[in-house]
Amino acid sequence: MPISSADLVARLKKGDLRAASRLMSRAESNDDETLSSLGAIYRAAGRAHIVGLTGVPGSGKSTLVSKLVETIRKDGRRVGVIAIDPSSPFSGGAILGDRIRMTNLVMDEGVFIRSMATRGSTGGLARSALTAVDILDTVGFDVIIIETVGVGQDEVEIAKASHSTLVVSAPGLGDDVQAIKAGILEIADIHVVSKCDRSDSNRTITDLKIMLAMGVNIAIKDRGGKPLWQVPVVGTSSETGEGIDTLIATLDRHRDVHRTTELGEERLRNIAEYRTFKTAEDLLRSQFYKSTNKRIQDVVEQIARRELDPFTASNDLLKKIAF
Amino acid sequence: MSLPIRVLLAKVGLDGHDRGVKVVARTLRDAGMDVIYTGLHRTPEEVVNAAVQEDVDILGVSLLSGAHMTICPKIMRLLKDKDAEDTIVVVGGVVPDEDVIPLRDMGVKELLLQDTTPKEIVARLEKLVQERGPR
Amino acid sequence: MSTLNKMDPTQLAKQLELWEDTEVSAFLNKQPEREDEFYTLGGFPVKRTYTALDTKDIPIDDIGLPGQYPFTRGPYPTMYRSRYWTMRQIAGFGTGEDTNNRFKYLISQGQTGLSTDFDMPTLMGYDSDHPMSDGEVGREGVAIDTLADMEALFDEIDLENISVSMTINPTAWILLAMYIALAKRRGNDLNKLSGTVQADILKEYVAQKEYIYPISPSVRIVRDCITYCAENMKRYNPINISGYHISEAGSSPLHEIAFTMANATTYVEEVVKTGMDVDLFAPRLAFFFVCQADFFEEIAKFRAARRVWAKIMKNQFGAKKAESMRLRFHCQTAAASLTKPQYKVNIMRTTVQALAAVLGGAQSLHTNGMDEAFAIPTEEAMKIALRTQQVIADETNVANVIDPLGGSYFLENLTTQYETKIFEILEEVKEKGGTIKLIEEGWFQKHIADFAYETALKKQDGQKPVIGVNKYVEEDEKADIKTHPHDPTTADRQISRLQNVRATRDNDQIESLLNKLLEVAKDETKNIMPITIELVDAGATMGDIVEKLRTIWGTYRENPVF
Incomplete structure (x- = not known):
């Protein structure tokens, strides 16, 4: 049974480099348990x-x-x-x-x-x-x-x-x-x-x-x-x-x-904004793939035959994303 | 989305034969893996430090100088010391038959010796990661 | 009916066309050929057959006669009719004493030249008790730290009477210095010593990857070896410019030769810069190539290499002496072609490769042991390898006619194709900024890596058949082989002699000589050889010298390309 990401975060905060390298791998994998731990890391940084x-x-x-x-x-x-x-x-x-x-x-x-x-x-x-x-x-x-x-x-x-x-x-x-x-x-x-x-x-x-x-x-x-x-x-x-x-x-x-100076405050806000958009985009993308995985084949077929257009199809797919 | 397998390919010791390790690097990349290469003439300590920081699934050690029975035990011990025993260690290159069992006994999971085809290398590494399971 | 020399091209072309339309096409209708297209291992397309049409554009002077410019047919006018090639099996393991015994055995078996393989620490400039040497002392070759080891290595061997080759590169000048110091102690005449030191550092950056310092000081050391030998050792080859390792690193035979020529011209340029006349040193430049499996391609490769070198020396460097233009080469069969499965088949592979080397006009030859895919060869394996050469020399009569394949439509055509391509590549190297710049950019390395990868894929899908590996595989094969044992006491024996030397020498003298070495190293116009000879004679270790110079030159680190 692999160690939980929450436990790794605890070790991370104590300066454990092995936990750091493992958490980096977990962060790439986007699994739910790790995602919930990333917030704690952000706030500690x-x-x-x-x-x-x-x-x-x-x-x-x-x-x-x-x-x-x-x-x-x-x-x-x-x-x-x-x-x-x-x-x-x-x-x-x-x-x-x-x-x-x-x-x-x-x-x-x-x-x-x-x-x-x-x-x-x-x-x-x-x-x-x-x-x-x-x-x-x-x-x-x-x-x-x-x-x-x-x-x-x-x-x-x-x-x-x-x-x-x-x-x-x-x-x-x-x-x-x-x-x-x-x-x-x-x-x-x-x-x-x-x-x-x-x-x-x-x-x-x-x-x-x-x-x-x-x-x-x-x-x-x-x-x-x-x-x-x-x-x-x-x-x-x-x-x-x-x-x-x-x-x-x-x-x-x-x-x-x-x-x-105020330069830094502005920079930090810009970074925060970028992080937020980027994170949302990533989440959206990964959820999109997860929830459309099965449906997408059908839709693609239809679009290819021009029975359906990519604009309508995408709009529909986005609405059906399950969070 | 499943993550690419991460592999560190290492040349340890004084041996400079890198034909094999380069072919393997390309093979693994073309099979969708992330490959980190240490470059030539590294020490076991340097290689293990890199493996730990990079948190690789597989550490591939390429050896053609005959020094494997000196170098491999050091690597295995250092991985243990650094809390990275779950790294899968694979040895490639020239290893005489009589050293195969001692290497496996010390924890080397696979030996990829000359004339192992690219496809076979990929298949064996994928199997090793699958057998290990999530970590 | 016209005779060969009155051949009418138009008529011949018609005849060829007719043949294709009648005999060939009738046969093809019954049974297609094995492949749609045929290629050499190096990727040159080959035709169904060759005729006088394929040689009609080759200037007759390009083919010439043996011992005549451009030496396509051989460097000497009598070749093996006066003396066979030197049978030179490389040997080296353990300590100086261990290898000395193997040398004596090989001489007793009829070997005519010595060739020394060094262990990795010696090759890379580490003393045997350095941590980097752990596990590698005396394993892949003989361990040499000090002059005392050199004395043991050549004990009871008369250096004036046998040529000795040393396969070593970044530390070549130190080994050469030890060799000279030993000869001087024995009272030998340096001008009577014959032999070769590899000292080809450029191909190390490109292929074999045994290097210590950055390129520029390393090339300067090579330059110093060449000029020192030109002035003091008239019969000694101060460099062996090698394609062998380029090939073993995976390159095509074409690139093997072209890249070697690029390196060779760089050395010549460096020496000429010192003001030395090209005819003073060029006659002692020696080459080293592999002999691969593609029989005719390899022979054409060797012939083309001689022609290209002759033209370069004459036209680019203005050499006047014929000796400066004639390429002499040592040849080794291809270690990368050896297999572990059904390893005895390696004897056959080596035999065919050795025959090609002889038909290609090699000056000396090493045939690989059948067990070298397992470890360094046993005495038995070395004996069979040597016997292979002796059979070719004494039983087949192939050595009685010089360049017996000269004039073959196919071979002459392929030779000229090789020449053309080699010059094209050399031109490209020049246009792209020269050899050293391209080494730094990984250009050569990239070509080698690409061909190596292609070869691996071709072996995988069977396009490149390898008996026992991807064809005629024996599933339950058990290798009944005894490999060369590594003596576990080697490192201890070696280190104890090393430490004894350190304990008994005059350390103040060493220190002051090392400081003098630094001064010489910093002055590009000085030659590094004399001070190095002094150092080794005083008991300096290889590590002493290498580490001292590292303080000013640093360590080379490559940016690998894939």
Whole structure:
């Protein structure tokens, strides 16, 4: 008889990491007993600084995360990492490879890395990524880094899920500012240019600064017009370690500005709103599948033959969802 | 919705032969599983830590260096120490026949040796998870 | 009736068409062929038969004569008519003494060259008492930590009179240094030593995955081995540029050769950068390929490799000496083709592969033991493998005519197809930014992984028959096999000698030499060999040297591709 999720939550609150990893699995499975425990976890969480990190493939995200975590650990803060990789659209399976670039962290008891697959969810996050964040928060991690898929297309959801969002660009991946191409320039609280040991990195930094100066998001002001946060560009090198300390200091400064000003209150409300919609959507989807499972074949047949249309059919199916 | 089986594939020790482990990784992904790969030259401690954090259903250890009788007992002991005994341990690679029974005795659930077909690997892993039941 | 050399293509084409329409089609009506299309194992389509039409566009100079540019037909003008290929069975297990005994046995059985396999800790630069070495000491090869082990390994073996090959890569320069230090102690003339050290680090990142440092310092070490040997060891091959491991990691035969050529040209570029004349070192560059099961494809592969290398050296690097352009290679039958079920069938597999290697013009050959799908080979298995070569050499007469398949329509056509494809791939590598960049991006690795996966699927569905595995399977087979026993006292014996060396050497001297090593390592223009020779001679362990350099160079970590 497997241990109940409620018992696992009790262990979680005492700092049990094994309970944390098991609860993350349970959270993905959406079973009713676990769902009822997730609320308790959410309510217990709320202390950690949640950092989102996104950027196009090849920008060196995982290596940067590794270096970042290693450096944050030096001041004793415990760090959790949620690393997300895409699922195969064909088989639904995935090879989760980010962890390999974080190998140097695996023997550190103050670091917890969890790999997740998107499993059909879009926007760069895995469906239960935020639940995993709550779990790590509750079990006592001080900083939690979410590394998105990084396919580089509209991965804007990370900004609605984190307190501070890093957008990583790398020199030599193309002439345009990659964040623009990927449609994620505006979501950055901090821009990072990785691989700054390379000679062409200055150009990428300059390009980004020009972009920002051209008016996108240049400074966030409070109601009185006082600038609260100006989006900085930080150059880093995972090779030499250059810029990592600056990046951490900038992250901490961003966290403090948020904790002490109306900027943070607004962000927290946005996150809450996003969580609520997202959770509702997930519940709806899973209930929809559960309760329409049997009926759907018939309906599909009819729609295919054009005896029925998808609009009417969907409307009917939604009304029949059993909660 | 049933969840994909989570598998950690590990290369432990100094052995760098990764042809097999890569074929298995692709096979399992194409069968709908989530596969985490440790990369080469890992220690038993690193592998078990990863298995615990990732809460995998299966830990697959790929070994072609002949060091399995040294490495496997360490892994089994560490899993126990970390309260992760319910992880299904599977060994792949080159293992002489006379070591098969000692490995099973120490808790290795399955041996996937050379020329096991992709389909068979998938079938055996699915069966192992099914036999274990929910956890 | 026209003779071969007066062949009229139009007439021949008509004849061929007529044959297809009459004899062939009549037969096909009675019984279709086994397959709609036939391919080599490497995926080249093959026709029903080949005629002069298939060779008419090949420049006659590309085929040439043995010992003549571009060496398609063999690197030497007399080949096996003067001396058979070197029969070089690899051996290595336990301690230096254990392997020394196996060496002496093989020599007594008629083996003509030595080849050394090292254990994983030696290959990866760990001392035998390092925690990472636990369970691996002396298991897959011989354990070497210090010069004392090297002394035991070659005890009573005259290094001036037998060529010695060492299969080792990231730590190759340390082993080479030990070999040199040993020879010096014995008063040998370095210019009389013949042999080979593998030292091909690029294929490690691509395929075998035995590496320590990042690519750039690793390639510099290889460069230093090459230049050191060019200046001090005239008969020694400082590198064995290997396709074997690329193939064993799963690649196609085409990629085996093409990727090896990409690596080889990178080394040449690195050495040329030091200002050394290409003709000074190129004659000592040696190669190592696998021989797989597809008989004609393998022979064509070897012939094409020689032609491609000759053209690269001449046209790309401006080599002037013929020796710089002629490719010499060691060959090993394909370990990945060996099976556990009905393991004795492995003797037949190996025989056919060995025959292809000989017909392909190999300079030395290792034939695998029938039991290698179980463990490292027993003495008995090694003897049969050696006898396989001796039968081919002494009983079949295939060695009496050079390149006996030269001129075969099919073979010449396939050879030229191979050449064309290899050059296409090399061009692609250049366009995409060069070998090292593509290694970092996993480009080669991806091609290898893809072919390995395809092969696994083809074995599964029987498209690639493997006797005993997916065809003619014996359900209740019991393997009646005695495998090579691992001596459980190996690690203790090895570690006690290692610790004895540490206890009796001058540790202050070691420390100061290690610091000197760091200075040399930091200066790219210096050669790392002399200081390493000094170090091992003073009793430094392999681990001492490797760990010291790790402090400045770090450790390479790959981003695997699937």
